[in-house]
Every structure is written in C-alpha cells, then in structure tokens.
Amino acid sequence: MVVFAGQGDVQRTMALLWRTAGPGDPRTAPGPKPALSVDMIVDAAIAVADAEGMSSLSMRAVGERLGRTAMALYTYVPSKGELVDLMYDRALAELPRGYDGEAGWRAALTRWAGDGWAFYLRHPWVLQVSQARPVLGPNEYVMMETLLGVLRGTGLGAPVVRRLVGTLIYFVRGTVQPVAEARQAATATGVPDQEWWDGRSAQIAQVAPDFAERFPMVVWLGTEGASPLGDEADEPCPDDDRPYMEAEAEKTFQAGLTVLLDGIEAAMRRAGL
Template sequence: MTIEFSGRGDPARSLALLWRTSERASRKGRPELSVERIVRAAIEVADAEGLQALSMRRVAERLGVGTMSLYTYVPGKPELFDVMLDEVYGETARPDDVPGGWRGGLEQIARENWALYLRHPWLLQVAANRPVLGPNVTAKYEYELGAVDGIGLSDLEMDSVITLITGFVHGAARGAVEAAQAESLTGLTDEQWWAAHAPFLARIADTTRYPVASRVGQAAGQELQGAYSPEHAFEFGLERILDGIEALVAKRRTTSA
C-alpha cells in the first residue's frame, strides 16, 4: 500500500499555496486553469484510482492540458498534496449547536471524520504526523477542540481527547474500507465467503479444545451476520471511548470541587 507523508513540500511554497498568499498565475498561465481546479482534479484522481495513481501527469490528463501547464499554478506534487488534504478536511460539517453537550459534540465529530474517510479512502494512506498547516485543517482543529473546551480538562487533555477520537475513527474506517475492498476484489460478500468455507470449518472445528472461541465466535457471527462488522465496531468502540472520557471529566470535576 502506498503511504504518503504530508508536509514534504517546500514550507514557504506550501504555506503560500495553502493560504493563497502568492499570486495565482502569471500572464502565461492558461485562463481555464486555477489552483482550485487542479486541486479538485487531483482529489478526483485519488478518489477514483488511489494515491498510487496520483501524479502531475495524471492530473493534467484529467484536465485535458499539458503537464507543464500545471506548474504555473502549483510548484509540484508535494505542495499539491498538502492542498488536497486541506481541501478535503474542509468538508466536515461544523454546526454551532449540537445536542448532548460535549459528548454529543465528540460523537458528531467522530461521525463526520468517519464519513470523510469513506468518501476519500486515500486519506487512510496518509501519514499525517506532520500536519498540514492550512486554513481548513486549522479551522477543523479549532472546532473540534471547542467540543471539550470549558469542561474541566487541561489543554493537553483536550488535545489528547481529540487525538484519541480521531485516531480511533481512523482505525475503524480502515476496517470498513478494507472490508469493502475485499468484496470488490474477490467478488464475494462476507456471507458468500463464509458459506464457501463453512463445510471445511465444520470438519476442523474443535469445540472441546476451543470452547470459548467456538461459543463467542458463533454468537458474534449470528448477530453480525459475519465475522466482522465495521459499523458495529465503530459504534461499540465510540461508545466505550466516550464513556472513558466521561469518567475523566467526572474525575476532574471532583478534584476541582
């Protein structure tokens, strides 16, 4: 699997492009092109074909222009990639009033991030330990912190809570995307796969040797209609994480009382 790293571009050029502080293009630039059109085309390539297909040439082909014409607007692929990330992170909804207090706010944030990964699976191939310092990423972080601001947590704990939520969603979404890809690549649904393997599993299953695994596996399989349900894993995990954060908030309030 291709792994891309954010923040590999020239810092000055990337930040100028992210915040649109540099001139858009010289007079030699093609009038039908713009940074926005190039970025949108690059996102479409990544959505349809994955990061392994992303290149300046492939973006130019999608736009029906020569590759060199892109460089009038975008310095190179690393800088373009940073703007792509910032662009899609701007898609998450940020309503002012979310019911349920801080817990409802974190749940809304988790669901928005979950939906974002499913729309753009290539985001799961991005190592973003060096964050893109663009306007949308910054606004997203500001909004997410707002869900836990003023509930008794320290600034470090606030940051850690957002990292915990977004990290969990990243892992859960990876499971969902991989499950969808498995069905697409094999042509078999989970139900069809298990049906094909069931006769062989029945021959080797040893309920005496593996009593707990047999009992739990059968119960889970019947309930989830398969060995694994990405949606169930997301819902169950999110609730447990929110329960843990609620315990931390209660502890902080007791300590400060």
C-alpha cells in the same frame, strides 16, 4: 506506501495552502493567461482519487482530466507531494464546523464522530495521506477548532483535552480505515468483498485443520452471540446491501465510541466536574 508530504520549498507550499499566493499584482505579467488554476488541479486530483483510489492518482491522470499533459501541472504545483497536501486540506473543508452543545457534549461528540466516519468513507484516500508531519493547512486547524469546541463542553482542562484530541481522531480514523480500504480494494481489483473472503476462509480450513485447538478464543469470539449486557443481539442484517464487514465495523465504531465517552466521563468525575 504512504505518500509523504512534499518537502519542496516550504514557503511556497504554505502560501498555496493558505492562499496568500497569487494576488500581489494579478495581471501585469507577460506570457499567456493561465488556462488552469491550483483550485482546478486540486479538484481534478480529488476527483481522480475519489473515483479510482490513491494508487491511481498520477500526474498524468490529473492532467488528462483537465485536457493537459502531466508536465503542465508543474506550472501551478511544485510536486505531487504538495498536490496531495493541497488535496488533503481542501477535502477537510467539507467537514462541519461546529456542533450545537445543547443536547450535551456526549451527543455533540457522537455527531462529530459520525460525520468523521462518513467523511472518510467519502474520501478514503485521505486516510492514506501521511500523518507523519501535519500538513498545517488552514482547514486542519478549523477541524481542530471544531473538535475543541465540542470538548470544551466537558469542562476539562487543556492538558487533558490535548490528549483526548488525538485519541478521538485516531479512533475514528482507525475504525473507518478497514472499511474504506476494503471498498477501495473491491473497486480497484474488481473482486467483490464477499468472494475474496469466502476464498480465504475456505483455504484456512484446509491449511489449518487444527484451527479450533490452536485458536480457541478466536472461535469463541465468533460463535458466542448472547451478551450478558443484554444489548441487542446480532442480527444478520437482512435488508442491508452493504458488505457484512461494514455493518460489523460500524458496530465496533459505535461500541468503541461508547467506551471512549464513558472514559471521558470518568476523567471528568476524577476532575470533580
């Protein structure tokens, strides 16, 4: 299930996201000094999510990591939903903030996409934060600004760029998602990827003996190796520890990106650039 953004007090959420919260009068209030902070909680929550996946992210788990009960967190954060928002925005801060355009926009965009790929693999849970409504934290805008800086190199106008932005982001997200979730599932369930796959495909042969007749093109896709393009033949990737699936997904990513870049070039040509 997707975690929806918190819908509590909008004002407080935004203040937390943009860090305009505390420092009105820092230490004049009575009561014990806070032993925790929003930052500590967000960090602990990210650590939990990184290590054990979003499905293991509970208020108890976060509290435990800080030596507190679950309820102690509610002093700092209105609800779990808001905490997830904060985690999301904090994680985005890791992304590079600018790309050198000297080698051309194609190279820059390729590096941007690669960094995104690596980022989502580092924090797979980010893909599970609902995109229904933007979190609207500062780092989301920073990320947007970074991408726009790269796209400016194409010389395309705002209306075109506006559409490209979504396409590019969703492309990266979409192509990493299977890889990220497969990793999560493998660690969460303890079943290695290869094993799971073997079991299933053995079952398919048994349960659908007429597979080749029912799905001829799927079989064709799997068997035919040589490309009329003359691009590199598919090797079994011998000295590669990662699951086969990941290597394959990465090729999909690279090839898909090429298609996108070519498409952008076509748009530029059409715009007379």
